[in-house]
Structures are given as C-alpha cells and as structure tokens.
Amino acid sequence: MAGLDNLPGKGRDSGAMRLERTNRINAEHGAKGPFLKAQWSGRNSASGCNCRRAAGRPDIPSFPALLLCAVLAGSCSAPPQPAAGRPAAQPEESSQPSSDVRSLLRDTEEQLRILFRTARGDPAYAAARVHARKAGVLVTKYGAAPAALEKARGEINLARSETNLIGIARTAPQIPALREEGYFSENDGSWQPFLCYCPPAARRGEKRPLIVYLHGYSPYLDIVNWTSIPSNLLALTESEQCLMAAPFGRGNTDFQGIGEQDVLRVISETRRRFPVDDDRVFLAGISMGGMGAWAIGCHYPHLFAGLIILAGRGDYYEWHEVDRDSLPSWKQRLIDTDFALRLLQNLEHVPVYCAHGIDDSLVPIREARRIVAAAKEAGVNVKYIEIEGFDHWIFEEVFARDDLRQWLRATSRQWPKSFTYAAFHPRYNQCYWLAHLEVLKNANPARVQVRTEDGRTTIRASGIRSISIDTACLPPGVKPEEIVCEGAQLSPDIPPPPCPTGPVREAFLSPFAFIFEGDPSDSKSAASFKTRCMEWLQYAQSWPTVINRPSEKDLASYNIFLFGEPEHSALIRRVLQNSPVKITDAHFAIGSRTFERKGRGLYAIFPNPWNPRRLAVIQCGEPWGLHAAPNHRYDFLPDFIIYSDYADPDGSNHADLAGFWNENWNVDE
Structure with missing residues (x-):
C-alpha cells in the first residue's frame, strides 16, 4: 500500500516535474547539479534509524547493526560547490563493491568524529552528519543492492563536501538555494534533518517571510525518503521570495511531543541561519501536518502571522467519532493538550487559511467543517475554501491559488492589547507580551484573559500561580503602571524553571x-x-x-x-x-x-x-x-x-x- 499522502490523485504534478523545478531553482541560484530530488513516492521504504551507543559519547554510532531498519529510497545527488580555495570531495565510482562503500563511510564518520568538538554547532557540520546518517541507514540494511550503494555513495559525497563549507554563512552563493540542513538533538543524541529554501533576497541580507511546511503522514516515511515538497509550494516561495523550512518532525509523530519540539527547533535554527522577518512567519501543513499546524498554532500563537491548513483535521473526537464525555478524564486531558479543539480561542489574533477537498476520502469534509465552525465560534478569522472535484490531494491546486498568494501578502503577525490564552500543561507558558506564565500542574486548563480598555489593562487568570510581563514588548496603549492582575501574582522577574513533570x-x-x-x-x-x-x-x-x-x-x-x-x-x-x-x-x-x-x-x-x-x-x-x-x-x-x-x-x-x-x-x- 502506498503512503496516504503519496497516493496518486487530482491536482498533483509528477515527480519528474518537481525534480525539474528543484534542479532549476538550485541552478538559478548558483548551485551546480541536482542537490535535492523532489520526490513523492517512497513506496519501498520502512523505518530509518540512527543506531548508536550514547553513554557520554552521543557522536559515535555503535549499537548492533542488525537493529537498523533502513530503506531503499531517498535522494542521491551532487554535492554543493565548495568554498574558494578548498578542495571538493570527489565522487566515488559507482562500480565499487559494498565493502569499499562501507569503508568509505567509516572513514567519513571518523573524519566527522574528529571535527565534532570544534564544529559541532556549525550548520555545515550538522548537514554532513545528517548525510552520513542517511548513508549508514542505506548501507546497513541494503548494502548489497546496487541502487542502495549508489544512493549511499551520493550521501557520503554530500557529507564530505559539507565539511568544506564549515564556517561559511548559509546564505553564501556557493550553497544551494534548496538544501537539506540539520541539527543535533540532545534528547537522544541524534542528528535531525530539515529542508530549507533561501531566496535571492534573503541571500542579499533582506529579512524575508518564512513558511514552515509540515508534511503529511505515510507509513513508509523515514529519514532517507522524506524529502518531498509540493512543486507549487516551491513556486510560491520562489515568486514571493519567502524562506521555506520543512521539519522532519521525527516522522509520523503527528507533530506532537518530540515532533512539536522538532518544529520549534527548526524555526529557531532557521532564524539563526537566515534573515527571517519575525512578523511574517507562517505555519503550513498538509493532512497530518495540517493537524499539527492547528495544534502548534494554538500552543504558540505569538510566533505566527498565520496558519495554512490543507486537508487537515483538528478535532480528535470528530476524527474517532467518539463522545468526549464517554472517555475517562485523564484521556480527555491528554487529548485536549495535543489537539486544537479546546484551545481555539488562542488563535483570536492568528488568521487561518483552510482548504479541503469536498470528496476527501481520508479526512472527510465533515471534519474540516466541524473544526472551522468551532474556530469561527471562538472568534478566529478563518478563510475557508472547499475544493470541488478533489479528493485528499489538493496541495498542488491550493498552493497555486492567487487568493492564497494575496492572503500571504496581506497577513502579518499581530501583537494585541487584548487576548485570551489557555494551556493544559506547564510547558505552554508564554503568550505575546506575557513573558512567563507559572501554570499549575493540574490546571485543566489554565487560562488568562487580557483586556485593555480606556488605557487600563486587566489580566484575569485561573490555574496560574504567577505572571511575568515583558515591559519592553508591550503594544501601544498598554502601560505597565496601568496593569492589574486578578487570580495570579504579577512577578517582576521570570522565575527559575520549575522541576520537570509528567506525563x-x-x-x-x-x-x-x-x-x-x-x-x-x-x-x-x-x-x-x-x-x-x-x-x-x-x-x-x-x-x-x-x-x-x-x-x-x-x-x-x-x-x-x-x-x-x-x-x-x-x-x-x-x-x-x-x-x-x-x-x-x-x-x-x-x-x-x-x-x-x-x-x-x-x-x-x-x-x-x-x-x-x-x-x-x-x-x-x-x-x-x-x-x-x-x-x-x-x-x-x-x-x-x-x-x-x-x-x-x-x-x-x-x-x-x-x-x-x-x-x-x-x-x-
């Protein structure tokens, strides 16, 4: 069975068209050769991994290789152009046997280990580790297959040539516009990938809008085959001169838990490496990614100018056709923490562009109508479009729409004087100019309502012990001396982080x-x-x-x-x-x-x-x-x-x- 977001359907262009656009983008921006293959299917893949022993050495892979679940899929592409005066790693001949490829990978990993202490925080080093990790997955599981060896060899070449770019800004002309980036996750000591597109305007130092793209679900998705971006999204970012970042999200996590954390880290890494206009950050998601966009937008409304949700769901109870009151209270709380339905009031100042195929066979149209109706009732500004004659795969169709382009141009982040914010977990402890909310552990939910009228600002809180205000970030019309708080203590300083808690x-x-x-x-x-x-x-x-x-x-x-x-x-x-x-x-x-x-x-x-x-x-x-x-x-x-x-x-x-x-x-x- 093909992955749910990789099945053929109306409104999709071919993988060949997507590859052609990707190669053209990189060629136009000075990168030689196809850097990323824009691919859809990944139908021959399973789970990828990064097997390693960690005790004090997170950079050294060594756990039993038989536990690797690799895939025979992914991109094998030419390396980026090296910095002036630095020798480029030379591609290996495709006729080399498996043992030589394994030996080449071991040598590359050893070189990367040597560089770890001095280059660990460099984006080029992180990208090199990601490519080496992908090569390891390919070699370990399918080392005897010629196609896998060829793909692994390509990843090794990319890893080797990334080391030539250590210390060079990611906006430099020799670095491809569309590329796979990476970062080190302290959680499990792994190197995590994300895709990034940097337009010419950003290379010139101009702050540009950022579209954060969350992918859909596929049972075959893994670190080797995941690099798929809708062709018309690339066209949109190219024509509008937007930065684009696509988190891996740890695969099929629904962008919850560690998947949500990955999204936040990718946003942070992109802002660190590229000139991002912080008032024009858009969170876009398709299918499973749309569900993630609803929830992450509700958790962190102050980060986003708007949400773009295509064929996504946001209501667990409608999805599973279960009455909320039929579930035990502890399950309700876990669901309400991770899904948008009971947090929609948080999006009062975050516009939403939502589109859905009327004939969607995977996420029925009733789910979109339900969450959109609930959002509008909560005061959210939703532009909702139903696409006639389309099933689930509306992505290419919608990313090409002129009304989406106009919506993007007209939308920027708001910094309101009055807002409401709710949270079901202490981890969600910031909103706009409320720099820190000390959320009580079992608040169900914690809630803060801010209202500014006639120069006086009143904060009404429940389930919150204390609130810290960032007075440097107050919007016009809000005066520190005219703020009063009911139900929580106003604290002049942000308290130290509390001890961690469950679940x-x-x-x-x-x-x-x-x-x-x-x-x-x-x-x-x-x-x-x-x-x-x-x-x-x-x-x-x-x-x-x-x-x-x-x-x-x-x-x-x-x-x-x-x-x-x-x-x-x-x-x-x-x-x-x-x-x-x-x-x-x-x-x-x-x-x-x-x-x-x-x-x-x-x-x-x-x-x-x-x-x-x-x-x-x-x-x-x-x-x-x-x-x-x-x-x-x-x-x-x-x-x-x-x-x-x-x-x-x-x-x-x-x-x-x-x-x-x-x-x-x-x-x-």
Missing part, C-alpha cells in the same frame, strides 16, 4: 536514556530491552541513548527509563522508595488502590532520585502498547497507569487505574 512522554523532551541493568548474555531480558528500544525507533526514527550498567553520573545526567521488575532491579527499587507506588509479589498498589499483578502492567513517571531536575520512568509487568500503531504508542500514558493486557478501542491498554500526580508527586484520593 510520561515529557521525559522524551530533554536528554533521556534507556537503562539496561541485566546481563547481555541473558537472552530473554536482552530481547525484551531490545524491543523497548525498537519501539522508540519506530516512533521517533532514531535509536535511543542506551546505557548498560550506568554510573551515578549517568543516572543524574538523563531522564532515565527503566524496564523490568523491582525484584531484579535495584534502580527501580530506588525510584519507588519514597513514592506512592508499592509493588509486592502479588500486587500493584497506588495510594489505597490495589490490583492483582498477574496479567497487568505498570507505567509511571517520578522525580529522578539522582537529580531532581531530571525524571525517572519505570515500566513493569505486561508490555505496553502492543495493540497501538507505532506512531501512537505513547499517546495515552499519563503520569501513572496500571493496565491490563487487552486493548481499548483506541489501541491503548485498558486502564484499571490512571491519572496524574499532584504537585507533591502524590495521588489525590
């Missing part, structure tokens, strides 16, 4: 490690641990940091994940020591609630006993998420859950007891 997925958002305490010769425990690692790989397209028999320094340096039983794990016993969770030979207990241990499992998050600024996650008993899709495995993990080995309709294990700790990491009975 479980939060532990993935800063450096984390999977800890293996067992004996590697114990095949049963090693196989179980390997499965947990593979689950992260399937979810986030990278191998987790793995530490075998950690030191106390290791345990204090990471959010730690411990898998196993307390009878065999001194570390699990230490984590549980002062917690409300008790595990006996026969029972799991949380507070006063006790459940038979047989046929059940436990997943829970706690403060890290070795470092209160880090987290500790344990999983005991029956495995979690065997019935869930790989990209939804971690969706329904709150702070704690005792679960059975059978599944609810959403694919998650049925919960016997689940919920969230209070601010003292205890349970409210």
Whole structure:
C-alpha cells in the first residue's frame, strides 16, 4: 500500500516535474547539479534509524547493526560547490563493491568524529552528519543492492563536501538555494534533518517571510525518503521570495511531543541561519501536518502571522467519532493538550487559511467543517475554501491559488492589547507580551484573559500561580503602571524553571536514556530491552541513548527509563522508595488502590532520585502498547497507569487505574 499522502490523485504534478523545478531553482541560484530530488513516492521504504551507543559519547554510532531498519529510497545527488580555495570531495565510482562503500563511510564518520568538538554547532557540520546518517541507514540494511550503494555513495559525497563549507554563512552563493540542513538533538543524541529554501533576497541580507511546511503522514516515511515538497509550494516561495523550512518532525509523530519540539527547533535554527522577518512567519501543513499546524498554532500563537491548513483535521473526537464525555478524564486531558479543539480561542489574533477537498476520502469534509465552525465560534478569522472535484490531494491546486498568494501578502503577525490564552500543561507558558506564565500542574486548563480598555489593562487568570510581563514588548496603549492582575501574582522577574513533570512522554523532551541493568548474555531480558528500544525507533526514527550498567553520573545526567521488575532491579527499587507506588509479589498498589499483578502492567513517571531536575520512568509487568500503531504508542500514558493486557478501542491498554500526580508527586484520593 502506498503512503496516504503519496497516493496518486487530482491536482498533483509528477515527480519528474518537481525534480525539474528543484534542479532549476538550485541552478538559478548558483548551485551546480541536482542537490535535492523532489520526490513523492517512497513506496519501498520502512523505518530509518540512527543506531548508536550514547553513554557520554552521543557522536559515535555503535549499537548492533542488525537493529537498523533502513530503506531503499531517498535522494542521491551532487554535492554543493565548495568554498574558494578548498578542495571538493570527489565522487566515488559507482562500480565499487559494498565493502569499499562501507569503508568509505567509516572513514567519513571518523573524519566527522574528529571535527565534532570544534564544529559541532556549525550548520555545515550538522548537514554532513545528517548525510552520513542517511548513508549508514542505506548501507546497513541494503548494502548489497546496487541502487542502495549508489544512493549511499551520493550521501557520503554530500557529507564530505559539507565539511568544506564549515564556517561559511548559509546564505553564501556557493550553497544551494534548496538544501537539506540539520541539527543535533540532545534528547537522544541524534542528528535531525530539515529542508530549507533561501531566496535571492534573503541571500542579499533582506529579512524575508518564512513558511514552515509540515508534511503529511505515510507509513513508509523515514529519514532517507522524506524529502518531498509540493512543486507549487516551491513556486510560491520562489515568486514571493519567502524562506521555506520543512521539519522532519521525527516522522509520523503527528507533530506532537518530540515532533512539536522538532518544529520549534527548526524555526529557531532557521532564524539563526537566515534573515527571517519575525512578523511574517507562517505555519503550513498538509493532512497530518495540517493537524499539527492547528495544534502548534494554538500552543504558540505569538510566533505566527498565520496558519495554512490543507486537508487537515483538528478535532480528535470528530476524527474517532467518539463522545468526549464517554472517555475517562485523564484521556480527555491528554487529548485536549495535543489537539486544537479546546484551545481555539488562542488563535483570536492568528488568521487561518483552510482548504479541503469536498470528496476527501481520508479526512472527510465533515471534519474540516466541524473544526472551522468551532474556530469561527471562538472568534478566529478563518478563510475557508472547499475544493470541488478533489479528493485528499489538493496541495498542488491550493498552493497555486492567487487568493492564497494575496492572503500571504496581506497577513502579518499581530501583537494585541487584548487576548485570551489557555494551556493544559506547564510547558505552554508564554503568550505575546506575557513573558512567563507559572501554570499549575493540574490546571485543566489554565487560562488568562487580557483586556485593555480606556488605557487600563486587566489580566484575569485561573490555574496560574504567577505572571511575568515583558515591559519592553508591550503594544501601544498598554502601560505597565496601568496593569492589574486578578487570580495570579504579577512577578517582576521570570522565575527559575520549575522541576520537570509528567506525563510520561515529557521525559522524551530533554536528554533521556534507556537503562539496561541485566546481563547481555541473558537472552530473554536482552530481547525484551531490545524491543523497548525498537519501539522508540519506530516512533521517533532514531535509536535511543542506551546505557548498560550506568554510573551515578549517568543516572543524574538523563531522564532515565527503566524496564523490568523491582525484584531484579535495584534502580527501580530506588525510584519507588519514597513514592506512592508499592509493588509486592502479588500486587500493584497506588495510594489505597490495589490490583492483582498477574496479567497487568505498570507505567509511571517520578522525580529522578539522582537529580531532581531530571525524571525517572519505570515500566513493569505486561508490555505496553502492543495493540497501538507505532506512531501512537505513547499517546495515552499519563503520569501513572496500571493496565491490563487487552486493548481499548483506541489501541491503548485498558486502564484499571490512571491519572496524574499532584504537585507533591502524590495521588489525590
């Protein structure tokens, strides 16, 4: 089956047309040869990964190669032009056998390791690591296939020639206009890719609008084959002289959790490397990316001038045709955190351009109509268009529309005197000139309403302990001395970051490690641990940091994940020591609630006993998420859950007891 966003449909041009445009763009901007192949299908691919051992050395790949799930797809293209006076890496002959390509890759990786300490923060070095990572995926899984070797050789050549560009601005003329960039993720020690287009005006130093493009879902998407941009989006950015950045989003994460974090990092990296007009940043998404654009826009409205949502959904309950009140409150809270429906008031000052095919067979038109109606009711300025005669694949059609072009030209970021903002998690703690909101842990949701009338500004807050105001960024008409706050304390300074909190997925958002305490010769425990690692790989397209028999320094340096039983794990016993969770030979207990241990499992998050600024996650008993899709495995993990080995309709294990700790990491009975 082809990927959902890669199926043929109306309004799509061919991959050949897209490749022709990409090569022309780079040629016109001074880059020789096809740098990126604009491709759609990727139908022969599976999951990609970055297998490595991390304990203190995130730059060295070395975990067992058999665990790599690579793909036979992706781009093999000519390297960028080197800086003047620097020798370019020469392409290798395609007739070399597999062993020579592997040897070339090892040599390239060794050269990159040598450069790590001095060049780690350089964009060219990050791009080189991304290309080397892609080559490793290709060689490891399909090293004997000539096509894979050719693609791997191309990625190696790109990695080698990127090292010639270290220290050179990314707007320099010898660097292709459309290219694959990268950055280092401290979370799991991986090099993450993103695509970027830099127009001539930005190369001249002019601040230009930025379109951040979120891709759609495909079950075959991975780091090798993901580089696909609609041809008419490239045409739009080219004609309007817009910068464009396309995050990988860790694959099919729905741009939630670590996927959302990737989007924010790509925006930050693009602003650091290129002259971005901060008042003209647009978040655009197709299909799954449209769903991400709705939610990320609601979480961070102050970052965006507007949203462009094509064939996307924003309402979990309409998607799954489930009544919200039929779900337990802890599931409602997890859903409401990640989806836009109950946060739409946050978009009061962020215009939305939304288009949908009337005959959409993947995201039915009723879903678009539902979220658009809810947005308008919340006061959002939505331009909504239904495309007659089109199924899901409306992307080329819409990116070519003149009304979209005119909408972009007329739209810029607002900085309002009056607004409303709601958040379901302390991580969402800033909005416009409210520089910091100290959101209470279990606010459901926290809410702040700002109203300015007759020179007086009133802030009404609930679920928020304190509010800090950036007086340097106040809009006209708002005077610091005329601001009063009800329901929260006004703080002159931004408080230090609070200790981290749950749910479980939060532990993935800063450096984390999977800890293996067992004996590697114990095949049963090693196989179980390997499965947990593979689950992260399937979810986030990278191998987790793995530490075998950690030191106390290791345990204090990471959010730690411990898998196993307390009878065999001194570390699990230490984590549980002062917690409300008790595990006996026969029972799991949380507070006063006790459940038979047989046929059940436990997943829970706690403060890290070795470092209160880090987290500790344990999983005991029956495995979690065997019935869930790989990209939804971690969706329904709150702070704690005792679960059975059978599944609810959403694919998650049925919960016997689940919920969230209070601010003292205890349970409210």
